[in-house]
Amino acid sequence: MKLPSHFYAMVDPLAGHDPVDLASLMLEAGARVLQLRLKKVCARDFVKAAREIQELCGRAQALLLINDRIDVAMLAGAAGVHLGQNDIPLRAARKLLGPDRIIGISTASVDQARAAEAGGADYIGFGPMYPGGAKQTEVGKGLAMLREVRAAVGIPIVAIGGITEARVPELLAAGADAVAIISDVVYAPDLPAKVKRLLSLGAAA
Numbered sequence: 001m002k003l004p005s006h007f008y009a010m011v012d013p014l015a016g017h018d019p020v021d022l023a024s025l026m027l028e029a030g031a032r033v034l035q036l037r038l039k040k041v042c043a044r045d046f047v048k049a050a051r052e053i054q055e056l057c058g059r060a061q062a063l064l065l066i067n068d069r070i071d072v073a074m075l076a077g078a079a080g081v082h083l084g085q086n087d088i089p090l091r092a093a094r095k096l097l098g099p100d101r102i103i104g105i106s107t108a109s110v111d112q113a114r115a116a117e118a119g120g121a122d123y124i125g126f127g128p129m130y131p132g133g134a135k136q137t138e139v140g141k142g143l144a145m146l147r148e149v150r151a152a153v154g155i156p157i158v159a160i161g162g163i164t165e166a167r168v169p170e171l172l173a174a175g176a177d178a179v180a181i182i183s184d185v186v187y188a189p190d191l192p193a194k195v196k197r198l199l200s201l202g203a204a205a
Helices: 019-028 043-060 070-076 090-097 110-118 142-152 165-173 191-204
Strands: 007-011 033-036 063-067 080-083 102-107 123-126 157-160 178-181
Touching: 007 019, 007 191, 019 033, 019 043, 019 191, 033 043, 043 063, 043 070, 063 070, 063 102, 070 080, 070 090, 080 090, 090 102, 102 110, 110 123, 110 142, 123 142, 142 157, 142 165, 165 178, 165 191
Parallel strands: 007 033, 007 178, 033 063, 063 080, 080 102, 102 123, 123 157, 157 178
Antiparallel strands: none
16 A cells, blocks of 8 residues: 555544544645544544544545454544554454454564554554654664564554654655654644645655
Protein backbone atom coordinates (compact mmCIF):
# COMPACT_ATOMS: atom_id res chain seq x y z
CA MET A 1 0.00 0.00 0.00
CA LYS A 2 0.93 3.64 -0.29
CA LEU A 3 0.05 5.95 2.57
CA PRO A 4 -1.96 8.96 1.40
CA SER A 5 0.14 11.44 3.34
CA HIS A 6 3.51 11.92 5.04
CA PHE A 7 1.58 13.06 8.12
CA TYR A 8 -0.13 10.23 9.98
CA ALA A 9 -2.57 11.98 12.30
CA MET A 10 -3.16 10.59 15.80
CA VAL A 11 -6.62 11.26 17.21
CA ASP A 12 -5.77 11.04 20.90
CA PRO A 13 -7.55 12.97 23.70
CA LEU A 14 -4.26 13.52 25.56
CA ALA A 15 -4.73 17.29 25.65
CA GLY A 16 -8.44 17.14 26.47
CA HIS A 17 -9.95 17.36 23.00
CA ASP A 18 -13.16 15.58 22.13
CA PRO A 19 -12.01 12.90 19.66
CA VAL A 20 -14.61 13.75 17.01
CA ASP A 21 -13.82 17.46 17.22
CA LEU A 22 -10.10 16.72 17.03
CA ALA A 23 -10.55 14.50 13.98
CA SER A 24 -12.66 17.17 12.32
CA LEU A 25 -9.97 19.80 12.86
CA MET A 26 -7.30 17.53 11.45
CA LEU A 27 -9.34 16.60 8.39
CA GLU A 28 -10.25 20.21 7.67
CA ALA A 29 -6.54 21.05 7.83
CA GLY A 30 -5.79 18.39 5.22
CA ALA A 31 -4.96 15.19 7.12
CA ARG A 32 -5.80 12.11 5.05
CA VAL A 33 -4.86 9.22 7.33
CA LEU A 34 -6.03 9.15 10.95
CA GLN A 35 -5.54 6.66 13.76
CA LEU A 36 -8.14 6.75 16.53
CA ARG A 37 -6.38 6.00 19.81
CA LEU A 38 -8.71 5.84 22.81
CA LYS A 39 -7.11 3.97 25.69
CA LYS A 40 -9.44 4.97 28.50
CA VAL A 41 -12.99 4.82 27.15
CA CYS A 42 -15.61 2.11 27.27
CA ALA A 43 -16.38 0.07 24.16
CA ARG A 44 -19.68 1.87 23.55
CA ASP A 45 -18.04 5.31 23.52
CA PHE A 46 -15.18 4.01 21.37
CA VAL A 47 -17.58 2.67 18.76
CA LYS A 48 -19.66 5.86 18.81
CA ALA A 49 -16.62 8.06 18.24
CA ALA A 50 -15.24 5.72 15.58
CA ARG A 51 -18.50 5.74 13.63
CA GLU A 52 -18.74 9.52 13.70
CA ILE A 53 -15.11 9.92 12.66
CA GLN A 54 -15.48 7.32 9.92
CA GLU A 55 -18.35 9.35 8.50
CA LEU A 56 -16.11 12.44 8.47
CA CYS A 57 -13.30 10.46 6.86
CA GLY A 58 -15.65 9.15 4.21
CA ARG A 59 -16.59 12.69 3.21
CA ALA A 60 -12.92 13.75 3.14
CA GLN A 61 -11.78 10.58 1.32
CA ALA A 62 -9.43 9.88 4.22
CA LEU A 63 -8.40 6.61 5.89
CA LEU A 64 -9.43 5.82 9.45
CA LEU A 65 -7.44 3.21 11.36
CA ILE A 66 -8.41 2.02 14.84
CA ASN A 67 -5.79 1.47 17.52
CA ASP A 68 -5.85 -2.05 19.02
CA ARG A 69 -9.56 -2.84 18.58
CA ILE A 70 -10.53 -5.01 15.62
CA ASP A 71 -14.12 -5.18 16.85
CA VAL A 72 -14.41 -1.39 16.84
CA ALA A 73 -12.88 -1.17 13.36
CA MET A 74 -15.40 -3.65 12.01
CA LEU A 75 -18.40 -2.04 13.71
CA ALA A 76 -17.39 1.42 12.50
CA GLY A 77 -16.52 0.38 8.95
CA ALA A 78 -13.01 1.78 9.36
CA ALA A 79 -10.27 1.18 6.80
CA GLY A 80 -8.32 -0.98 9.20
CA VAL A 81 -6.46 -1.31 12.49
CA HIS A 82 -3.12 -0.64 14.06
CA LEU A 83 -1.93 -3.39 16.40
CA GLY A 84 0.79 -3.59 19.02
CA GLN A 85 3.09 -6.52 19.69
CA ASN A 86 0.85 -7.70 22.54
CA ASP A 87 -2.46 -7.39 20.67
CA ILE A 88 -4.22 -10.10 18.68
CA PRO A 89 -1.72 -11.89 16.39
CA LEU A 90 -1.42 -10.58 12.85
CA ARG A 91 -2.57 -13.84 11.25
CA ALA A 92 -5.73 -13.94 13.37
CA ALA A 93 -6.40 -10.25 12.67
CA ARG A 94 -6.13 -10.82 8.93
CA LYS A 95 -8.51 -13.76 9.13
CA LEU A 96 -11.09 -11.61 10.92
CA LEU A 97 -10.67 -8.50 8.79
CA GLY A 98 -10.16 -10.09 5.40
CA PRO A 99 -7.70 -9.14 2.67
CA ASP A 100 -8.99 -5.65 1.94
CA ARG A 101 -8.66 -3.98 5.34
CA ILE A 102 -5.39 -2.31 6.33
CA ILE A 103 -3.35 -3.75 9.19
CA GLY A 104 -0.42 -1.86 10.68
CA ILE A 105 1.90 -3.33 13.29
CA SER A 106 3.96 -1.53 15.93
CA THR A 107 7.62 -2.58 15.86
CA ALA A 108 10.72 -1.69 17.84
CA SER A 109 13.44 -3.72 16.11
CA VAL A 110 14.59 -4.94 12.73
CA ASP A 111 13.46 -8.48 13.57
CA GLN A 112 9.95 -7.33 14.50
CA ALA A 113 9.75 -5.26 11.32
CA ARG A 114 10.74 -8.23 9.17
CA ALA A 115 8.27 -10.49 10.98
CA ALA A 116 5.45 -8.00 10.43
CA GLU A 117 6.18 -7.78 6.71
CA ALA A 118 6.47 -11.55 6.38
CA GLY A 119 3.17 -11.96 8.23
CA GLY A 120 1.31 -9.73 5.79
CA ALA A 121 1.22 -6.34 7.52
CA ASP A 122 0.39 -3.46 5.18
CA TYR A 123 2.71 -1.06 7.00
CA ILE A 124 4.67 -0.87 10.24
CA GLY A 125 4.96 1.71 12.96
CA PHE A 126 8.54 2.01 14.18
CA GLY A 127 9.75 3.62 17.37
CA PRO A 128 9.89 5.21 19.77
CA MET A 129 12.20 7.41 17.71
CA TYR A 130 13.15 9.92 20.40
CA PRO A 131 12.86 10.31 24.18
CA GLY A 132 9.73 12.02 25.52
CA GLY A 133 6.44 12.11 23.66
CA ALA A 134 3.03 10.99 24.88
CA LYS A 135 4.49 7.87 26.52
CA GLN A 136 7.41 9.78 28.11
CA THR A 137 9.93 7.33 26.72
CA GLU A 138 13.43 7.59 28.17
CA VAL A 139 15.38 6.24 25.20
CA GLY A 140 14.72 6.54 21.47
CA LYS A 141 15.64 4.18 18.64
CA GLY A 142 17.30 6.90 16.58
CA LEU A 143 17.91 7.48 12.89
CA ALA A 144 20.53 4.75 12.45
CA MET A 145 18.09 2.02 13.44
CA LEU A 146 15.38 3.56 11.28
CA ARG A 147 17.75 3.28 8.33
CA GLU A 148 18.36 -0.39 9.21
CA VAL A 149 14.63 -1.05 9.25
CA ARG A 150 14.20 0.77 5.94
CA ALA A 151 16.84 -1.46 4.40
CA ALA A 152 15.17 -4.57 5.83
CA VAL A 153 11.55 -4.09 4.70
CA GLY A 154 9.71 -2.93 1.63
CA ILE A 155 6.39 -1.92 3.20
CA PRO A 156 5.71 1.64 4.41
CA ILE A 157 7.22 2.77 7.71
CA VAL A 158 5.46 5.20 10.04
CA ALA A 159 7.95 6.68 12.51
CA ILE A 160 6.48 7.41 15.95
CA GLY A 161 7.54 8.47 19.42
CA GLY A 162 8.83 11.83 20.65
CA ILE A 163 8.59 13.41 17.20
CA THR A 164 8.28 17.16 16.81
CA GLU A 165 7.79 19.26 13.70
CA ALA A 166 11.52 20.06 13.57
CA ARG A 167 12.39 16.34 13.41
CA VAL A 168 10.20 15.49 10.44
CA PRO A 169 12.69 16.23 7.62
CA GLU A 170 15.42 14.02 9.11
CA LEU A 171 12.98 11.15 9.61
CA LEU A 172 11.71 11.29 6.04
CA ALA A 173 15.29 11.50 4.79
CA ALA A 174 16.19 8.41 6.85
CA GLY A 175 13.49 6.33 5.20
CA ALA A 176 10.22 6.91 7.02
CA ASP A 177 7.23 7.13 4.71
CA ALA A 178 5.22 9.03 7.30
CA VAL A 179 5.42 10.42 10.82
CA ALA A 180 2.89 9.92 13.60
CA ILE A 181 2.85 12.74 16.14
CA ILE A 182 0.71 13.16 19.24
CA SER A 183 1.99 15.71 21.79
CA ASP A 184 3.48 18.26 19.39
CA VAL A 185 0.17 18.39 17.52
CA VAL A 186 -2.52 18.13 20.19
CA TYR A 187 -0.83 20.72 22.42
CA ALA A 188 -0.20 23.14 19.56
CA PRO A 189 -1.70 26.62 20.17
CA ASP A 190 -3.02 26.62 16.58
CA LEU A 191 -3.66 22.96 15.76
CA PRO A 192 -4.88 23.42 12.15
CA ALA A 193 -1.82 25.55 11.35
CA LYS A 194 0.44 22.88 12.87
CA VAL A 195 -1.16 20.18 10.70
CA LYS A 196 -0.82 22.29 7.58
CA ARG A 197 2.88 22.91 8.28
CA LEU A 198 3.48 19.20 8.80
CA LEU A 199 1.73 18.39 5.54
CA SER A 200 3.84 20.95 3.72
CA LEU A 201 7.01 19.37 5.13
CA GLY A 202 5.91 16.03 3.75
CA ALA A 203 5.12 17.52 0.35
CA ALA A 204 8.51 19.20 0.25
CA ALA A 205 10.26 15.92 1.03
